[in-house]
Amino acid sequence: MKLFSRSLALPLAAILLAATPALAASEADFKTAYAAADAANKEAGTLRDQWTTTASALKDAKKAADAGDFDKAVAEAKEAEALAKASVFQAKAEKEAWKAEVIR
Amino acid sequence: MNMTDTRFSTPRRLILQGIGAVALVGLGNIPFVSAAFAAANDKYPEDAFKAKTEADAIKALYGKPAEASDKVKLDAPEIAENGAVVPISVTTTLTDVTSISFLVADNPSALAASYVIPAGTMPSVANRIKMAKTSKVTAIIEAGGKLYSATKEVKVTVGGCGG
């Protein structure tokens, strides 16, 4: 049923992306990763389709960074970026896809 | 049955109406109330409500065991629309009823509500209770000094798709 096939694609994609850092991440790595995630999430905002999970990943990233755990902070920021990018993709895809579901 | 009842003010003659008006024969005799246990007089049964399990609550409240009886008609939903508001009611054809209680086995404390039924008051009560999770719900009726009960399982879970 189309309801399930599509909704599984996105969460699965997000889980796939838990990157494992090779060497210890620095604060600079965190800043770039966080900036990328934040930018993608802002774009999702302009498309009026941000996800609550992106917001919480960003929050976790900042919390980890504040605690000095930059490995975790970068990983969380990367996940936030992936989620934000997926939400942007969803918003763009839906610009046309919604018409197919309208009751005729 | 009128599905959309929009007359707000006038009292409703709906299917539940019948529960309230169960006529009870033979109320003439004045029951001897042995004030042995808290349920008989009006003091708030503190420890019964503090009891965790159903058995302890019944012991604290009545001090005697209850036996299942088909004369106790317990009305409870199969799946509660929401654990916060579960409409439960009980009625009975038993006579000389002095107390009615509702217990939810798996709630943090089993005794939910207990009602003193003076002479002249019908042995039927409707109320809305809270249930933590799927659990057996028991109604107990004290009639002529003996305890009768009926039990039903009510499924309870949260709603919505998770958020």
Next chain:
Amino acid sequence: MASTIRVRASATGDTTEVQALIQHPMDSGYVKDAKGDLIPAHFIQQVTFECNGKSVFVADWGTAVSKDPYVKFSFKGGNKGDDLKISWVDNKGASDTTTAKIA
């Protein structure tokens, strides 16, 4: 302040049906608030119903009675126009009373 007790008492023949809805949070003490702290238990413990000075119903409630609690019962011996006195007390000692006429 309007009473916290809403009552509908109607007599048909010699049987009076009583419905009461009481405005009260009925906090069980098991629920956490948004910040994660436990909301302290605050619930009505006893509601008494008297008609012409005689007790017709007493409700003892625990922590499992719904918010804005509702109860319905019937009794014999009440007539149209009689007074029905209802009062509740909660575990913090707060209380409220109202008197309704049987319709």
Next chain:
Amino acid sequence: MRTAIQIVSAALALATLVLTGPAAKAANSVDPAADAKAFQKYFTTKFPKLKLSDFVNGPYSLNEDMHRQWVEKEEFPPYEFALDAGKEMFSKPFKNGKTYADCFADKGIGIRQNYPYFDEKEGKVITLELALNRCREANGEAPISYVKDDMAALTAYMAFTSRGKPFDIRIPSDPRALAAFENGKEYFYTRRGQLNFSCASCHVQNPGERIRAEILAPALGILNAMPIYRSEWGGMGTISRRFISCNSQTRGVPLDPQSDEYRDLEYYLSYVSNGLPISGPGARP
């Protein structure tokens, strides 16, 4: 990392193609009347046993066990206190002596079924909740929250005075009104949030189905009982509060109450339910 994102877009692109292929009929000519007819026909065919007015009871018309629990609640409904509070607030004068009645046609009594309406001067949809706050501001009072009890109490009282009156939403032949209607329709059918659901996923494709404890309400007549006392919230909820909570259910970040999309969504949902009676305030799980 890059490749992972490409996998996501490839999978989605494929899914979108499959979907839009068959129904590629251009839907660009906006015809609200035809939309409403098709909308109501979809639901009356899906639930032939229901009368049109039954749809205003949402889940309670689709499940007997739920219906009995609703009947019990309606004996002495939990929204009783909000209704009385709303009636009192509605007639309490502002500091300047005026009351809400002075802001509305027919003193605000029995007019809920005309909301939301399209304001041709401003070129946008005005909902009852927005009109109430505007009335406050016009009389020197601070606006109140769209999701809290006071707004729910006021709209509960106004809805109650319209009980039984059929929804009567008008779309003037102003292109901006048609655009607002279309914008609401788009929002209704657009999938959002990480769970990738649209309003239609639940309320068009799966009404009557269970979603854990709840039964999904049909989209037809879904706003007729607003505002609602939800057992889930242990309190009243306005339309704004309901839209917000639906968004977060699908892990979508909600918009601000009364933002364009929400007002247009309410415009669309109310228009396609024209003819169904107002039954607010309502009780829901």
